[in-house]
Amino acid sequence: MGDESRRVWPIRRRGDGLPATTPADDLPADPFPTEPPPPEPEPVRMDAPPRLTLAAVRLAALGLALVLTIGITMVRLFVGGPPSVEELRAQAGVDNWSTIAIGVKDDQPGTAEGRKDGTWAGFDIDIAYMIAADLGFRRSEVRFYAMESEDRARMQATDVDGHRVPVQMVVASFSITPEREARDNVTFSQPYLFTExxxxxxxxxxxxxxxxxxxxxxxxxxxxxxxxxxxxxxxxxxxxxxxxxxxxxxxxxxxxxxxxxxxxxxxxxxxxxxxxxxxxxxxxxxTEAWGVNVGQNAALKTLVDLTLYRSYKDPQDNRWEIAYANNLQSEVPANRGTPIAQAEQPAVTKPDVREQPWERVFP
The missing domain is CATH 3.40.190.10 (Periplasmic binding protein-like II)
Known part of the structure; x- marks a missing residue:
């Protein structure tokens, strides 16, 4: 403590505070009086710890459950569950292709036709361009090769010089049948056209x-x-x-x-x-249901199905409708009432693809 807080005790003088009968001269002189000891400090009061209540236990359990839920969700998001588009592209090998080879028919006006100037036209051609675009290929990076009916399951086409060319997919008025899938090991996409x-x-x-x-x-x-x-x-x-x-x-x-x-x-x-x-x-x-043959590339099938699903579900995606109007609906007057094909895109089941939080995979 500082000097200002000290308790000062006065020096005793003769006769101060002594009984009247006691001679002052009989008292011993004390030139160095001592200070009394400081008072004992008061004990510090310690508050008792708060009691653990049921509400606190419940709150802690809720927090733990929330942490576990977030952790499990993150694991499923980045580790488990169906594959993402990025993973499917890696599995299919799409990112390693500089161009995409597609087998088509070349002698079918309205569905697939190779022109003398080297261009291609028809409903199948437009569907092939739609799929290729969603896979990330420009029209200039799409390579069409003519193929005969018996080569559709083999996925072997022919170039302009007559050489055999393997293709990554077949869009060639190929009807989906269980026999083809079982006997010929064909992997079809979901249907993109119904005809008869x-x-x-x-x-x-x-x-x-x-x-x-x-x-x-x-x-x-x-x-x-x-x-x-x-x-x-x-x-x-x-x-x-x-x-x-x-x-x-x-x-x-x-x-x-x-x-x-x-x-x-x-x-x-x-x-x-x-x-x-x-x-x-x-x-x-x-009913003849046309599908895309992707051979044994299951990941590519899922990516093709994803394009067809988007086209079917997204009201702003009218590429299928434009392809139908330009190539098949335009033929209706000349065919005089004979049915050509169903004028609506076949229903497509949502493919099993994981949608990352930063993506918009599904419409």
Whole structure:
């Protein structure tokens, strides 16, 4: 303590505070009086620790549960669950491709046609461009190669010099069937078009209502096509060709009486040559669902399905509708009521893809 807080004790003087009967001279002189000891400090009061209440326990448990939930979510987000788009691209090998090779038909007006100037046109071509764009390829980086029907499962096409070329996917009016998936190891995307089987004849042919009308007659169809079984069951003499253009040549030369395959294919010839051919609806119940063949590349199938799902679900994505209007709907007047294809994109199931918080994978 400082001097100002000290308690000063006065020096005793003779006679001060002494009884009257005691002589002052008898008292000893004390020139150095001592200070009394400081008072004992008061004990510091310690408050008791707060008691642990049930509310505090519950709050702590809630906080722990929240931390665990966040941790599990982060693990699932970055480790577990379905693959992300980035992971699918790595698995499919897309990021290693400088161009994308796509097998298509080249002799089908309205669906897929190779022009003399080197360009391509048709519904399948536009669908292929749509998928390639979502995979990150410019139109100039897409390579189309013509292929015959029997090569669609093999994923082998032919370049302009006649050399065999492997392709990454096939968009070639290829109908989805369990037999093809099991027997030929074909991996199809979800369907991108619904059509049906029909018949093409030369102009002024008598009305056709069923394939049974060609019993004992010559009918041409595509090799390995789903349209082969119906004329065979009807008793027709079926001629198989690898290209629809070969069937058309046989019909023009009257080597066959009719050509039968998918209506979306035959409608293009009727629209291109309206005075040469007639297109007939057979009223068959079977629906032909066209799909993209990706071989054994399961990750690529998921990416293709993702494009088809976006096109189907996103009202602002009208690429499918534009492709249909430009290539198939435009053929309706010339085909005079014969159904060509369903005018709406087939429903697509949402693919199993993980959407990262910073992405917008699904519409």
């Amino acid at each position: 089987q029909s018949v093409l004849t030369l102009h002024a042919h008598e009305k056709v209502s069923a394939l049974e009308e060609f019993k004992g007659k010559n009918v041409c169809s595509l090799t390995t096509a789903t349209s082969l079984s119906a004329p065979e069951k009807a008793g027709a003499k079926v001629h198989q060709r690898n290209r629809i253009g070969e069937c058309i040549a046989d019909l023009r030369a009257r080597r066959v009486d009719a050509v039968t395959t998918d209506a979306a294919i035959l409608a293009g010839y009727k629209a291109r040559f309206p005075q040469e051919f007639d297109h007939w609806d057979l009223g068959l119940d079977t």
